[in-house]
Amino acid sequence: DQQVKQNSPSLSVQEGRISILNCDYTNSMFDYFLWYKKYPAEGPTFLISISSIKDKNEDGRFTVFLNKSAKHLSLHIVPSQPGDSAVYFCAAQRAGTASKLTFGTGTRLQVTL
């Protein structure tokens, strides 16, 4: 039972263009969502998050959008840079469970020159 889904295993985008990574969830008890970035042979690093009381959160080139009614969130990267090439994981959390994250399967982003 995959409660957090990332249906696109990979995405290729040209440098300077927008990258859009999608994530869907099924558990309506999730109230906090995070994106992590992972390079090969390293641990995931936190990128950006959003609370369920918001529908958008922006941090520099990274923006996360949340559509609660559709149980869908997306990460926008504008403009995309070659250093953004990595695997991106969507994660979700229920209230009061800060030590427990439910992760999606990841999307490998490749930014080409």
Next chain:
Amino acid sequence: NAGVTQTPKFQVLKTGQSMTLQCAQDMNHEYMSWYRQDPGMGLRLIHYSVGAGITDQGEVPNGYNVSRSTTEDFPLRLLSAAPSQTSVYFCASSYRGGRGTQYFGPGTRLTVL
């Protein structure tokens, strides 16, 4: 700060052997967790701890034991290794009020033959 450290980086075991994966953090985080990452599966929670002396099971706890005698350390023990436990293991820590922003170690790649 070293952050979250994990040892060893790589390990090869034979079926039936036991071993302990070490995890330490120097950020005084209350929460610590163990995840495993498998191809096409994302990261799945094995065990977690909300403080010294307190541990609980995650999504995939079978075959693993944990204990937390200090705030800094959270070792993961494989009791009798099986090929199904071949994976990359990540330890993570977070503040009690950190709303899921977990900090990950670099991982241990384990192969069970």
